[in-house]
Amino acid sequence: MQKVILVDQDKCTGCRLCEMVCSVKHEGVSNPTRARINVIKWFMEGYLMPMICQQCMDAPCIAVCPKDALSRDEERGAVALDYDLCIGCKMCVTACPFGGMGIDTVSNKVIKCDLCDGDPQCVRFCFPGALEFVDANAVNLRKKRDAASKLAELMSKVVAA
Amino acid sequence: MSLNRKLGIVDLSTNEIEIKPIPIELRKKFIGGRGLDMYLLYNHTEPGIDALGPDNVAIISAGLLSATLSSASARTHVAAKSPLTGAVGSTNMGGFFAPEMTWAGFHHLMLRGQAEEPVYIWVNDGEIEIRDASHLWGLSTRDTQKALQEELGSEVQVLCIGPAGENLVRYATVMSGMKNAGGRSGLGAVLGSKKVKAVVARGTMDVEIRHPEEALEYDYEVMKHISGTKFAQIMGKYGTMFIQSVTNSTGLVRTQNFQHNQLLDAEPIECEHIEDYTFGTVGCFGCIIHCRHRYIVDGIYDEGPEYTAQGAFGWEVGCNDFETVLMGNHLVNHWGLDILETGSMMAWAMELYEKGIITDKDTGGLKLEWGNTDVVLELIRQIAFREGIGDILAEGPKRAAAKIGKDSLKYNIQVKGMSNLHSDERPTPALALGIATGTRGSDHLRSRPAIDLYHLPVSVLEKVYNNPVEYKGTYTSDYRDYEGKPWQVIWHEMMYMAIDCVGVCKYHCTFLSPNLMKFEHISKFLHYNTGLELSPRDVWDVAERCYNIERMFNIREKFGRKDDMLVDRYFDEPTTRGLEIVRGRTLDRDKFNGMLDEYYELHGWDENGVPTQETLERLGLDEEPSHLL
Numbered sequence: 001m002q003k004v005i006l007v008d009q010d011k012c013t014g015c016r017l018c019e020m021v022c023s024v025k026h027e028g029v030s031n032p033t034r035a036r037i038n039v040i041k042w043f044m045e046g047y048l049m050p051m052i053c054q055q056c057m058d059a060p061c062i063a064v065c066p067k068d069a070l071s072r073d074e075e076r077g078a079v080a081l082d083y084d085l086c087i088g089c090k091m092c093v094t095a096c097p098f099g100g101m102g103i104d105t106v107s108n109k110v111i112k113c114d115l116c117d118g119d120p121q122c123v124r125f126c127f128p129g130a131l132e133f134v135d136a137n138a139v140n141l142r143k144k145r146d147a148a149s150k151l152a153e154l155m156s157k158v159v160a161a
Numbered sequence: 162m163s164l165n166r167k168l169g170i171v172d173l174s175t176n177e178i179e180i181k182p183i184p185i186e187l188r189k190k191f192i193g194g195r196g197l198d199m200y201l202l203y204n205h206t207e208p209g210i211d212a213l214g215p216d217n218v219a220i221i222s223a224g225l226l227s228a229t230l231s232s233a234s235a236r237t238h239v240a241a242k243s244p245l246t247g248a249v250g251s252t253n254m255g256g257f258f259a260p261e262m263t264w265a266g267f268h269h270l271m272l273r274g275q276a277e278e279p280v281y282i283w284v285n286d287g288e289i290e291i292r293d294a295s296h297l298w299g300l301s302t303r304d305t306q307k308a309l310q311e312e313l314g315s316e317v318q319v320l321c322i323g324p325a326g327e328n329l330v331r332y333a334t335v336m337s338g339m340k341n342a343g344g345r346s347g348l349g350a351v352l353g354s355k356k357v358k359a360v361v362a363r364g365t366m367d368v369e370i371r372h373p374e375e376a377l378e379y380d381y382e383v384m385k386h387i388s389g390t391k392f393a394q395i396m397g398k399y400g401t402m403f404i405q406s407v408t409n410s411t412g413l414v415r416t417q418n419f420q421h422n423q424l425l426d427a428e429p430i431e432c433e434h435i436e437d438y439t440f441g442t443v444g445c446f447g448c449i450i451h452c453r454h455r456y457i458v459d460g461i462y463d464e465g466p467e468y469t470a471q472g473a474f475g476w477e478v479g480c481n482d483f484e485t486v487l488m489g490n491h492l493v494n495h496w497g498l499d500i501l502e503t504g505s506m507m508a509w510a511m512e513l514y515e516k517g518i519i520t521d522k523d524t525g526g527l528k529l530e531w532g533n534t535d536v537v538l539e540l541i542r543q544i545a546f547r548e549g550i551g552d553i554l555a556e557g558p559k560r561a562a563a564k565i566g567k568d569s570l571k572y573n574i575q576v577k578g579m580s581n582l583h584s585d586e587r588p589t590p591a592l593a594l595g596i597a598t599g600t601r602g603s604d605h606l607r608s609r610p611a612i613d614l615y616h617l618p619v620s621v622l623e624k625v626y627n628n629p630v631e632y633k634g635t636y637t638s639d640y641r642d643y644e645g646k647p648w649q650v651i652w653h654e655m656m657y658m659a660i661d662c663v664g665v666c667k668y669h670c671t672f673l674s675p676n677l678m679k680f681e682h683i684s685k686f687l688h689y690n691t692g693l694e695l696s697p698r699d700v701w702d703v704a705e706r707c708y709n710i711e712r713m714f715n716i717r718e719k720f721g722r723k724d725d726m727l728v729d730r731y732f733d734e735p736t737t738r739g740l741e742i743v744r745g746r747t748l749d750r751d752k753f754n755g756m757l758d759e760y761y762e763l764h765g766w767d768e769n770g771v772p773t774q775e776t777l778e779r780l781g782l783d784e785e786p787s788h789l790l
Contacts, residue, residue, distance in 0.1 A: 013451040015444035016257070020230065024377060029367035030228045031264060041315075043338060044303060046443065046455035046462055106367065125381065127388045127449040128397075 002077025002136040005113075005120060007050050012130035014039055014048040018122035025121045026114075027107070034104050036113040037122050050130060052122070053100030053113040055079050061092035061101055061112075077136050078115055086110065162369035163225055163691040164188060166268035168201075168790060169289045171282060173355050174215060174274030178289050183268065187789055188693060189703075190781065193268055194224030195251060195661035196707035198240035201271055202249070203710050204786040208717045212244035213329060213354040215275040221320065221335075221360060222269045223259035224664015228368050228446070229690035230380035232387065232678065235259060235446035236664045237320065237337065242718075244354075245331045245347040245502070245557045246578040246602045249714045252334075252348050253606070255445035256341030259664055261318035264364025276356040281309070281321075284362045294358040298327065301495045302336040309361050321359035322349040323497025325545040329353050331557040332502035336494065340453060340464040341445070344499035345579070346601055347557070371692035379689050383682060384449050392674035393450050397442060400452040401468035402432035404673075408584065409476065412739015413614075415585045416476045417531055418505075418512040419574050419730050422585040423738035424476035434483045435466075450668055458487040466490040472583025473504020478511060479531030488538060496545035505580030506554045506561065507540050509573050518567050525549040576603035577724050586727075587736050588743035589613065591646035594756050598650065598725045598770075600711040606667065607657060610649040612675050613640050621675060626652050629680050629697040641742065643752045647760035658704035659683050706780045709764075709772050713785065722769045725757060 016039050019032035027034050037052040055078045056062075062070045062079060069085035070092060072078075090110060093101040102111045113120075115133075123133045134142065170179040183197070191197040198220045210216040219241045226234040237259040243250030262270070266287040279294040297305050302323040309319050319337060326333035326349030333349030334342040343349070352358075370376050387393050395403045405427070408414050412423045424430075435454050443464060444451035453464045466486055474480060474489030493500045507529075513519045514529035521528070527536055527543075527550065543551025553561050559578040562570035574581045579602025586593035591613045592605075599607035612625070622636040626649060636645040653672070656679070660670045663683055670678040680697035687693045687700075695703065715724075727748065735745045761768060765776030777783040 010441060013442055013444040013448075015446060015448050015451065017447045017449070020228070020447060021377060024230060024370050024373050027367070028373040029369050030230070031365065031367045033264075033365040034367070044307060044462065046339075046440065046464070048443070121377065125384070127384065128444075128451065 003115075003118075003133055004055065004077060004136045004139060005052060005115070005123060006132045006134050006139060006142070007052070008130050008132070009049050011128045012039065012048045012050055013128050014041055014043075017125050018050060018131060021121040021125045025116060026111070027104075034106065034111070036102065036111055051099055053079065054098055055113070060095040060097065064091040064095040066091065076115065076118070079112070081110070081112055081114070083109065162371065163227070163229060163263070164693065166223070166263055167266060168269040168271065169267050169284065170271045170273070171289060171291065172274045173272060173276040173280065173291070173357065176291055178291070180289070181790065184789060188225065189695070191707055192225050192662035192703050194222055194236070194664045195238045195240070195253065196658065196703060197269060197662070198222050198238055198251070199249070199707055199710045199714070201269065201790065202240050202242070203714050204788055204790070205271065205273070206242055210242060212242040212247065212250070213350060215273070217242050217351055217354075219272045219348060219351045219355060219357070220269060221262075221272075223263045224662060225268070225693070226663040226665060226686055226690055227268070228260035228263040229370060229686070230376040231663065231665055231686040231690055232380060232383050232669045233445060233448035233450070233666045234664050235448060236661070236666055237262075237343065238661060238664070239335055239343045239348045241346075241348050241351040243346040243348070243601065244329070244350045247718055248577050248602060248720055249600050249711045250346035250348050250351070251601045251711070252343035252345045253661060254335070254337060254341045254343040255666060256318070256337040257446045258318045258320045258337040258341070258362060260446045261362040261364055263368055264366055265362045266364060266366050270360065272355055272357060275354065279356050279358050281359040281361060282357065283313070284360065286364055286366055297358045299324065302497050303339065303495060305359055306338070309359060313361060313363065317361050317363045319359050319361050322352050322357075323495065323545070325497040326350055326353035328545070328547045328555070330498060330544060330547065330555040331560070332499040334497045334499050336497055339462070340490070340494050342494060342500070344501060345604060345606075347499070349497050370690055372689045376689035379685060383678070387669060387677060388449050390674055390676050392677070396450050396452045396668060399432040399435065400442070400454060400465070402435065402466065402471060404468045405471050406431055412736060412743040413585055413588065414472065414476050415574065415581070415583050417479050418477065418508040418572060419585075419734070420512065421738050422587070422736040422743065424479070424481065425738075426481055427476065429481045430471050430475045430483050430486055438487060445666065448666060452668065456487060458484055458491065461491055463487070463491040463494060469501050469504070469583065473500050473507075474537055477504045477508040477583045478537050480534050480537060481532075482534050485534040485537060489541060492538065492541045496541070498541065498545055501582060502557065502580050503541060503544060504583060505574065506544070506558070507537060509558070510540070510550065510554060512572050513565065513569055516572070518569050519550070519565060523550055523565075571729070574603075574728060574730070576727060577720065579603050585736065587731055587748055588746045589640045590643045590748060590753065590756060591640065591649055593727060593731065593748055593753065594646060594760060595650045595653070597727050597757070598760060600708070600715060608650045608654040609672070610646070610653045611673050612671065613646070613649060615675075616640065617675060625671060625675050625679075629701050641746070643749075643756055647756050647763055650760060651763055654708055655701050655704040656680070658707050659700050662703060662707060663687070702780070706782060709776065709780055709782055710785065712766070712770070712772060713782065716771050721771065722757070725770055
């Protein structure tokens, strides 16, 4: 089943716990510069946005990779990175429009979100629920439900009036 | 790993910078954060120095668990001799500064001497630089941070002072972000006296987690538990403002300085009104409680407000206007003033005005009347910029009273020269003993046994308070009693000291809920994250050692039993309002002194509150100052 990390920016509290657990899970250390996810902040306006690999269907990183190290894993709905093929040329870093590909200067590798093999730690630790790991088919249904409940509330006021 | 984080020593007079490792023996004895800060403060200052002179030191630190998996390891601690009290100066703030300093390779930064021109300190990946800050002098806290982010990148974390710190207001804050304020003790003025406008951190260095898989699992377990408590849920919705609904309706708040213990018609400043101004909450680093709102008032963005904002710009000054609370909160953050001391000083001035001790002549025509919201906001400005009567109020309780003269001091609600929280402890002896004995002055964050207010069953009290050290006396559930309370105060002193040593937020420990973290949690977090092996009892012993070194600092500055005392009004003026169980109450002087005796005895201090030689030897403090760092 294809699952995606759904970001609800309104629920993000900017605590950056996702960054820490990501780096601990992947590198065994706390270090947000080595995390696959980062919360981008405009802290003087209170605007927060978690940014992470979007696991694109037609991914620019795959298109530019000269060694076919990046590929589409259709079963999981993810973009997979094969380190045995990767030469670290960083073309993917340049091509990605979201900053989803990063460079880890400690291990000398490019890094990206691998969905923690199906149990993304950023999602697990996001208690406010800004990050959710959901069935790709159900993403728009969830959004439709949220929008519908708002509409229903408005409609009930009109009917009541 | 955490244990390899260093101490940076910056001499502002000579521009010398020294970087030192922190010996493991000191970690075992003081852990880090507030505890190690106090060791450094005791070892690097002489008694009697001018808190605003070059001989004082300002120590900025992260706890040992900073930036690790330990349930909100976000807190920054700052220590110095306090220019407000002359006692130990200690202040603690949330945000993101301490983790960033940790990733930059440092846990403690000690500033000494005085710069001739404004500077900021740049801390970046193992290196420290002193840089010119003349372009920043005069800027508000948010404009300072904005300028430094433009200069150094949006990832940097800034700790800075505002105009109040530059103007040496004796209760100026250090600030980071919108509302992370190191408010108490006036340490913003210490940085101001050293001409340090800011400390800026940026780090990309690993903090090795000793047992990463286990740390993830244990942290998840603790966080899941905390997030499930009613306390965390209400805190995440309203922040500390929810407390007001309970304390005001009971009659446990200090209103119109100390004349009443309840604000009548307080509904307009109750927490639910934040709904009209907020667009969501934010959390400090790694925190799942997220207790502060993002709000907009008059087109200005800020964060909070907290219980203390409601007190300072609400019930203390007789106002019940929510926008004044929001705007007051913004102004103190913006200019860098301690919200609590500011509110208390204004309320005191208003009572003096009411009693005719100060008049229009002293206030420059400002009508210091209860409930005058314009005057409240104008007074904040005058204090921050030391204009008019603000110049006198900026001096803090004792010095301002000396300048005003007459019997003005009598009306001041303070201990050791620091104003009390906007709460009334006449009906609650345990809370009263806590604020009387606090090492940094009248303060609820040294030892407040807040859960005493819940009338918990004795069996619950025994479960909480008999760990990790057994108390042989008896407990009572009634918060108006005197029995068993000294031990509760000591237990919370140790809990809060321990949590301050590791740099975790107090809201995650047993402070406002009996169901949260205790000593065994700290012991386990240290094990999984750092590999420092301390049993729960060892953690308690560290806390006791650190608390005693704070006490030793105060004793060296000639503080003693006479300073562990509340003002006469607590004993002489009965409460006027509230529920029947709290109405008409005063503290009993004899019973209060009896609590103080028991408190000293349990601590192993003599009748004047001085640690005995035996106690110092038991805690390994008999060689202090030992100058190991």
